[in-house]
Amino acid sequence: MGVEENGSAAALGTNGNHALEHEVVLGGSEGLPTSTHKEGATTEQITHLNGGGGGGGEVTKSSWFKASLLWKGSSTFDSFLLAQAAQAGQGLLTLPSVFAELGFTYGAFFMLLYGVLGAWSVYILTWLYFEFKARMTLENKGHSGRFTFQYHDVIGGLTGRWGNYFTRFFVMGSLFVASVIQLIASASELYYANDNLDKRQWTYVVGALALISVFIPSFGHFRWGAILGVFSATFTAIYLFAAAISHGQIERVSYKRPDDKVVFFAGATYMLYVYGGHGVTIEIMESSRRPHRFKYVYIFVVLYTWLISYPSAIAPYWAFGETIIRQSNAFGILPKSPWRMTAIVLMVMHQSISFIIFVHPIFLLVEKFARVHHRSMLLRILVRIPVVVLVWFVALAIPFFGPINSVMGAFLLTVVVYMLPLATFMYAYRTKAARQNSVLQLPPFLPSWTLMFLLNGIIVLYILVVGAGFGGWASIANLIRQIHTFGFFSKCYQCPPKA
Numbered sequence: 001m002g003v004e005e006n007g008s009a010a011a012l013g014t015n016g017n018h019a020l021e022h023e024v025v026l027g028g029s030e031g032l033p034t035s036t037h038k039e040g041a042t043t044e045q046i047t048h049l050n051g052g053g054g055g056g057g058e059v060t061k062s063s064w065f066k067a068s069l070l071w072k073g074s075s076t077f078d079s080f081l082l083a084q085a086a087q088a089g090q091g092l093l094t095l096p097s098v099f100a101e102l103g104f105t106y107g108a109f110f111m112l113l114y115g116v117l118g119a120w121s122v123y124i125l126t127w128l129y130f131e132f133k134a135r136m137t138l139e140n141k142g143h144s145g146r147f148t149f150q151y152h153d154v155i156g157g158l159t160g161r162w163g164n165y166f167t168r169f170f171v172m173g174s175l176f177v178a179s180v181i182q183l184i185a186s187a188s189e190l191y192y193a194n195d196n197l198d199k200r201q202w203t204y205v206v207g208a209l210a211l212i213s214v215f216i217p218s219f220g221h222f223r224w225g226a227i228l229g230v231f232s233a234t235f236t237a238i239y240l241f242a243a244a245i246s247h248g249q250i251e252r253v254s255y256k257r258p259d260d261k262v263v264f265f266a267g268a269t270y271m272l273y274v275y276g277g278h279g280v281t282i283e284i285m286e287s288s289r290r291p292h293r294f295k296y297v298y299i300f301v302v303l304y305t306w307l308i309s310y311p312s313a314i315a316p317y318w319a320f321g322e323t324i325i326r327q328s329n330a331f332g333i334l335p336k337s338p339w340r341m342t343a344i345v346l347m348v349m350h351q352s353i354s355f356i357i358f359v360h361p362i363f364l365l366v367e368k369f370a371r372v373h374h375r376s377m378l379l380r381i382l383v384r385i386p387v388v389v390l391v392w393f394v395a396l397a398i399p400f401f402g403p404i405n406s407v408m409g410a411f412l413l414t415v416v417v418y419m420l421p422l423a424t425f426m427y428a429y430r431t432k433a434a435r436q437n438s439v440l441q442l443p444p445f446l447p448s449w450t451l452m453f454l455l456n457g458i459i460v461l462y463i464l465v466v467g468a469g470f471g472g473w474a475s476i477a478n479l480i481r482q483i484h485t486f487g488f489f490s491k492c493y494q495c496p497p498k499a
Contacts, residue, residue, distance in 0.1 A: 076293045078223055082284045083298060085229025086357045088305045089350050090185035091274040092237055093330045095313035096244075100325035101267030103257040104314065110271040111309060115302045117418060117459060118275035122298040124456070125154075125281050125421040127440050130292065131428060132157045134439040150361055151282045155420060158428040167420060172365060174412035175358045176391065181408070182355040183207055183395035185329075186348045192331040193344045199399060206348075207392035213356045214363070214384035217377065229353035232346035237308035239343040243334050244315035253321035263325075266478045269410045269471030272417070274309070275302070283361050362387050407479055410472040418463040422456040 099107035132154045151171045156164020187202035197205070216225075258264070281298075285291035316330050327333045334340055363384045367373040370383045429435045435449055446452050 076290050076297060078226065079284050079291075079294055080297045080300060081223070081226035081230055082357065083281075083294075083301045084304060085226045085233070085350070085353050087275070087301050088233045088237075088308060089229070089354045090182065090189075090347065091270075092233065092240065092309060092312050093185070093189075093347070094270065094328050095274065095309060096240070096316035096320075096330045096333075097324050097326075097328050098267045098270045099313050099317040100322050101258060101263045103255065104317070106257075106264075106268070107313065107317075108310070110268050111274070111306070111313070114271045114275045115306055117463075119299055119302045120459070121418050121421045122281060123295045123443075124425050126285065126291070126295040128158060128421060128424055128428065129154050129282060129285055131439045149282060149286055150364060151416075152365075154282055155424050158424055163424070167416075168365070170412055170415045170420065172362055174408060174416045175361055176394075177408045177412060178358040179355055179362070179391045180395045180398075182351040182358065183210060183392065184399050186351045186355075187395070187399070188329050189331055189344045189348050189351075192329070193341055200396065203392075203396050203399065207388075207395065209352070210355055210359075210388050210392065211385065213359055214381045214388060216356055216360065225353045225356060229350050229357075232350035232353075234308055236343045236347045236350070237312040239339055240312035240330055240334070241315045243337070243339065244319040247319050247335065249319055250321065250323065253319070255317075255321050258322075258325065262474045262477045262481075265470045265474030269467060269475050272410070272413050272467055272471065273408055275305070275417070283364070359387065359391065407472075407475040410468055410475040414463050414467040414471070418467070419460050422460050426453055426456055 095107075095111075102110065132149075136157065152164050152168035155167040183203060183206050186206040187199045190202045190206070191197070191199045281294070285294050316324060316333070320333055324330070324333055331340065331344060363380070364373065366383050366387055367380050372379040372383055429438060429449070442449065442452060446455065
């Protein structure tokens with residue numbers, strides 16, 4: 001999509017004014033692509049442009065082969081595993097009830113639409129990442145290899161200080177809520193595995209176990225977790241499909257979609273959440289040796305998510321019809337079996353992985369704020385612990401699995417995932433000089449800057465009106481209904497009465 005495969009990550013020689021006079025080899029023995037760069041850019045700066053600060057960059061053959069195959073990885077495939085683990089997880093369990101809220105047609109449509117829009121926004125975000133790194137290099141503002149750039153660094157670097165603050169608030173807010181959701185979902189699933197403890201008591205357990213996350217140094221040391229995350233989500237999706245088909249349709253199954261507009265728009269907004277794993281895009285690219293491939297990687301992430309999401313969402317709805325709308329967690333409606341228990345255990349493992357992926361960028365921000373980002377691991381652990389404790393407290397206070405996902409999709413992910421990258425793109429390239437000096441070329445299917453701006457503007461307007469507007473209204477209304485019904489610190493949200 002506008003980057004030559006044999007070009008560098010930044011492809012600085014794309015458009016004339018970045019035409020450069022001598023060639024520098026990136027990555028040394030790792031065989032990273034070569035590119036020409038402007039005189040004055042040091043080898044260290046150019047290497048940093050192509051590789052990430054938190055585990056990317058130059059990696060010698062000896063250090064690569066010494067790294068544990070299950071512990072450390074920064075390949076393109078590792079980027080796929082991390083992105084896929086963040087993208088598809090406990091959202092699979094709520095999609096059947098979302099289809100009950102939307103119906104077959106609207107459910108399939110919104111899943112397709114937000115997958116496409118998500119892939120496009122990631123493409124734009126990777127473009128902004130390379131533009132930011134290129135400008136940093138040309139202005140001699142490179143950081144040491146130990147510094148990890150984050151989402152707000154990129155957006156703020158292209159829009160200014162207030163853009164940085166604005167982005168930091170929304171990105172960290174979305175990641176914080178996503179971390180809360182992982183604890184809520186894990187407690188919910190463990191309850192269906194063993195109801196001797198209620199969901200609140202299970203939240204105590206998973207919150208305590210979540211403290212283990214403070215010991216993970218970086219994404220570059222997380223290959224094993226990403227592999228487990230993808231496997232567990234895939235297994236759970238297969239189980240949901242097979243269990244629903246083997247169960248068959250209930251007697252007098254009905255697919256009548258509710259007339260309640262609150263329910264409809266809350267369900268549509270939930271789809272925003274399902275395809276909203278972009279808040280960790282920059283950190284994943286920073287941990288990769290070849291971040292320029294990530295825009296292609298994410299296309300496969302969306303395709304794989306569709307592959308496992310459509311069957312696992314449609315089959316339970318086909319089997320149970322509109323009755324599933326009352327259960328936000330599909331495990332709560334499927335019969336007990338060894339396969340269900342296996343799926344629950346694997347999904348809890350997946351949510352543990354997702355928790356680490358979502359909370360890690362918050363750790364980095366807190367470390368930088370406390371000025372311990374480059375200090376000993378012990379100091380970093382000490383500043384990370386309060387983050388996990390706060391996430392744990394919120395999970396106990398608002399345990400509404402499903403409704404809280406929609407609120408996050410409407411008010412946080414609409415901004416972080418869809419609107420912010422596109423709006424920043426239009427701002428960063430608002431001048432003719434910026435467009436002429438763009439680090440990447442326009443994609444073949446949009447050969448005009450006018451068309452690029454028009455498409456991005458339409459998407460931003462749509463997300464603002466439908467996602468944040470109608471979706472926000474419906475999600476808040478639905479959340480208030482849950483609070484009135486169950487109250488804060490609910491002991492067992494949506495638990496069936498015991499005999």
